[in-house]
Amino acid sequence: RKEVEQDPGPFNVPEGATVAFNCTYSNSASQSFFWYRQDCRKEPKLLMSVYSSGNEDGRFTAQLNRASQYISLLIRDSKLSDSATYLCVVNNDYKLSFGAGTTVTVRA
Amino acid sequence: DADVTQTPRNRITKTGKRIMLECSQTKGHDRMYWYRQDPGLGLRLIYYSFDVKDINKGEISDGYSVSRQAQAKFSLSLESAIPNQTALYFCATSGVTGAYPETQYFGPGTRLLVL
Numbered sequence: 001r002k003e004v005e006q007d008p009g010p011f012n013v014p015e016g017a018t019v020a021f022n023c024t025y026s027n028s029a030s031q032s033f034f035w036y037r038q039d040c041r042k043e044p045k046l047l048m049s050v051y052s053s054g055n056e057d058g059r060f061t062a063q064l065n066r067a068s069q070y071i072s073l074l075i076r077d078s079k080l081s082d083s084a085t086y087l088c089v090v091n092n093d094y095k096l097s098f099g100a101g102t103t104v105t106v107r108a
Numbered sequence: 109d110a111d112v113t114q115t116p117r118n119r120i121t122k123t124g125k126r127i128m129l130e131c132s133q134t135k136g137h138d139r140m141y142w143y144r145q146d147p148g149l150g151l152r153l154i155y156y157s158f159d160v161k162d163i164n165k166g167e168i169s170d171g172y173s174v175s176r177q178a179q180a181k182f183s184l185s186l187e188s189a190i191p192n193q194t195a196l197y198f199c200a201t202s203g204v205t206g207a208y209p210e211t212q213y214f215g216p217g218t219r220l221l222v223l
Contacts (some may be wrong), residue, residue, distance in 0.1 A: 008148070032210055041196060043214035044151070087150065091210045094139065094158070094202065095166070100150035 001026055002026055006088050006099035013078050020074040021102045023088030033064055035073050036087040038101065044087055047073075077107045111135045114199050119188050120221045129184045129218050131199030140182040141212065142166075142174060144195040149179045151198065157182055188215035188221045196220075 006023040013019045025033075033050040048055070050062040050071050071088055083106045086087040086100035110131045112190040131140065138159045143151040143166075151165030163174060165166050171193060175183045188194055196219055200212040 004150070032181075034211070041145075041217070043198060043216050045214070046211055070165065094210050095153060096151075096210070096212055097153075098143075098151040100148055 001099040002099075003027060003064070004099040006102050010049045010101060010103040010105055013096040013104070015078055015080060015106055015108055017078050017106075018076050019072065019078060019104055020072060021086070021104075022070050023102075024068075024070045025088075025090045025100055026069070027092055027096070027097075028030050028066075028069060028091045029089065030092050034089040034090050034091070034096075035060075035062060035071075036084045036098075038087055039060050039098060040084075044098075052077050075104070078104075080106050082106050092104060109157065110181045112201055112213055114197075115213070116218060116219050117216065120223065121164055122223050123188075123190055127186050127188050127220075129186075129197055129199075131182045131184070132198045132200045133180050133199075133205070133213075133215075135201055136179075137201035137213075139207065140214060141200040142172075142182065142184045143198045143201075144168070144193075145217075148202070155186065164207050186220075186222075189220075190215060191222045194220060194222045198210055198214040207208065 030105045035047040036044040037047045038044045048057045050064045059076045063072045085101040141156045142154040157176045200217040202212045
């Protein structure tokens with residue numbers, strides 16, 4: 001079983017729509033969680049950390065459910081510039097495990 | 109200037125050749141990492157180093173070796189390249205202080221093709 005699993009998508013949504021997707025992780029002892037964004041095989045960049053209580057960063061909302069071992073990301077009011085692959089990332093002792101990514105395409 | 113740089117950015121080599129990928133960083137971070145990315149598989153950790161004298165194998169270290177020449181430099185070598193090492197390789201760094209010391213910062217990647 002992969003340590004981090006994501007729905008690969010793609011999610012094709014119109015501008016202004018809301019899109020949400022999840023990932024699951026297998027190690028219940030994982031300490032921290034992140035969403036990274038990757039554009040077209042460029043380097044991954046940190047989008048946001050995921051807190052146990054849930055957190056927002058502008059149009060992005062992340063949730064963590066430790067009991068069920070899943071993490072979610074919701075994007076409101078989608079922009080064309082949100083088109084990217086979103087990587088779910090789990091930290092275990094400063095070693096990160098990456099999901100394969102969920103591709104989101106926002107169309108005009 | 110970029111905080112994490114990788115050279116070369118693209119490389120084509122032949123089976124059996126030895127090649128080295130280099131990574132340099134100006135972030136002052138102690139921790140450095142090498143990953144490879146293959147379509148549909150996500151990033152997989154090859155080697156990591158928490159300081160100059162510390163080198164550790166990741167999940168897919170077979171066929172690779174590393175050298176931590178200084179705090180700022182971490183090189184990845186393929187001793188005898190094979191076609192299934194064709195991939196996108198990323199170097200990353202992380203610090204030990206701050207709110208999220210586990211946050212990693214990535215270089216731009218090296219595209220390697222082994223023929």
